Amino acid sequence: MVEVRVEQLCTDPELYIIRIDDGKIRYFEATWDIPEGITYNSYLMKLKDAVVLFDTSKAEYADLFMDALKKLVDPKEITHIIVHHTEPDHSGALPKVLEENGYRAQLIGTTFARNLLQGFYGDKVVENFKVAKDGEEMDIGGKTFRFIAVPWLHWPDTMITYVVEDRLIFSCDAGGGYGIPETIDDSDEKVVEEYLPHVTKYIVTVIGHYHKYIVQNIKKLKELGIVESARMILPGHGLVWRKNPVRIFEHYERVGAGVPTKDKVLVIYDSMYGFVERRMNIVIDELKKLGKNPIVYRFTDKEVPAVSDILGEVPDSEALIIGASTYEADIHPRIRYALFEILDKANYEKPVLVVGAFGWGGVAGKKIETLISRSKFDLVDTVESRGMPTQEDEERLREGVRKLVSWIS
Numbered sequence: 251m252v253e254v255r256v257e258q259l260c261t262d263p264e265l266y267i268i269r270i271d272d273g274k275i276r277y278f279e280a281t282w283d284i285p286e287g288i289t290y291n292s293y294l295m296k297l298k299d300a301v302v303l304f305d306t307s308k309a310e311y312a313d314l315f316m317d318a319l320k321k322l323v324d325p326k327e328i329t330h331i332i333v334h335h336t337e338p339d340h341s342g343a344l345p346k347v348l349e350e351n352g353y354r355a356q357l358i359g360t361t362f363a364r365n366l367l368q369g370f371y372g373d374k375v376v377e378n379f380k381v382a383k384d385g386e387e388m389d390i391g392g393k394t395f396r397f398i399a400v401p402w403l404h405w406p407d408t409m410i411t412y413v414v415e416d417r418l419i420f421s422c423d424a425g426g427g428y429g430i431p432e433t434i435d436d437s438d439e440k441v442v443e444e445y446l447p448h449v450t451k452y453i454v455t456v457i458g459h460y461h462k463y464i465v466q467n468i469k470k471l472k473e474l475g476i477v478e479s480a481r482m483i484l485p486g487h488g489l490v491w492r493k494n495p496v497r498i499f500e501h502y503e504r505v506g507a508g509v510p511t512k513d514k515v516l517v518i519y520d521s522m523y524g525f526v527e528r529r530m531n532i533v534i535d536e537l538k539k540l541g542k543n544p545i546v547y548r549f550t551d552k553e554v555p556a557v558s559d560i561l562g563e564v565p566d567s568e569a570l571i572i573g574a575s576t577y578e579a580d581i582h583p584r585i586r587y588a589l590f591e592i593l594d595k596a597n598y599e600k601p602v603l604v605v606g607a608f609g610w611g612g613v614a615g616k617k618i619e620t621l622i623s624r625s626k627f628d629l630v631d632t633v634e635s636r637g638m639p640t641q642e643d644e645e646r647l648r649e650g651v652r653k654l655v656s657w658i659s
């Protein structure tokens with residue numbers, strides 16, 4: 251189901267959120283399974299002699315967005331549109347808004363944003379585009395708008411806006427998450443607790459490839475002194491942060507840096523006929539004996555977990571154990587894909603134990619070993635053997651887990 255929510259966030263300045271709750275989407279960016287859905291947040295600020303729109307919505311919901319917008323303002327009265335990021339989940343409805351605005355509004359964004367908009371929607375859309383340089387301030391409706399570039403959060407075009415007098419941070423993708431929270435803001439702790447794992451999943455799947463920039467950019471914002479004192483952080487997806495605005499950026503920092511949750515070990519494997527599974531049961535048993543908390547994702551003939559969920563588990567794991575069977579002289583296809591995405595989106599310095607099973611010639615273990623050795627992960631050991639695990643295999647597997655655990659501590 252798709253719904254639109256419009257709420258006034260404050261009276262001074264007069265600020266509204268237009269939130270499209272997309273419960274219809276199944277695969278964000280045509281890739282990431284999100285049964286939890288997503289919201290696209292746009293904001294409208296009415297000032298003395300200016301009406302400012304911060305981002306828009308997806309093209310698919312342009313009509314819904316326009317109807318909601320018209321309840322707040324005549325689109326012709328919009329004087330400025332701030333384009334923080336041009337990915338079409340935020341810019342898709344822009345051509346429609348401009349059309350109904352009569353192309354009166356001035357667009358503000360980075361040079362990159364201008365070029366991307368032109369590529370997506372043509373020349374007319376960028377006719378009245380003002381480039382904002384990193385750190386540049388503009389007076390709009392009697393307020394100081396400071397634009398700060400946050401490249402790769404999520405694209406090279408991305409910037410945030412800081413409204414100086416009101417200490418408001420409009421952060422678009424940065425600070426966003428998947429899910430359709432019941433509330434608009436972070437006032438309800440239960441809602442926040444439920445929402446944060448969706449934020450982690452969002453960070454890894456959407457921005458994970460650039461995760462070092464998360465840490466860099468948040469450090470940059472902190473050094474500017476705007477985070478600690480922010481009155482509200484207003485992202486382009488999910489909750490608005492006003493009870494404890496710092497919390498969302500701190501969460502981003504932890505995910506970006508891969509800060510582990512004590513004792514969490516992520517275990518991922520495929521098993522077609524149960525041979526890998528026998529090995530993994532030994533591994534899981536040893537992990538538990540050593541006081542660890544294994545989080546297990548298995549690909550079998552009955553279960554196929556979503557790779558996006560697996561990705562969301564990586565940043566706060568202490569270590570990973572990957573089990574795979576050899577399949578046509580290669581890694582089993584499900585693990586091949588999961589591993590490819592882990593190494594691309596969730597590439598962290600964490601120890602990994604590799605477990606393999608084969609019929610006539612082991613390939614999976616060695617291939618995974620090679621891939622791991624080229625990544626940031628540290629290979630602790632590879633335990634690969636044929637068919638049914640023997641007593642000796644069991645001893646090697648338990649020894650492998652002990653090595654992994656001693657690597658952590």
Ligand SMILES: Cc1cc2nc3c(=O)[nH]c(=O)nc-3n(C[C@H](O)[C@H](O)[C@H](O)COP(=O)(O)O)c2cc1C
Nearest residue numbers: 521522523524525526575576578579608609610611
């Ligand atoms: C479709 C398929 C392809 C396979 N390809 C290979 C292979 O190329 N080399 C090999 O040594 N074993 C191969 N095997 C055998 C499995 O790797 C072996 O039986 C392993 O123990 C499977 O563990 P699992 O049942 O837990 O998946 C293949 C098995 C299947 C079903």
Ligand SMILES: [Fe+2]
Nearest residue numbers: 335337404423
């Ligand atoms: Fe984006």
Ligand SMILES: [Fe+2]
Nearest residue numbers: 337339423486
């Ligand atoms: Fe987005």
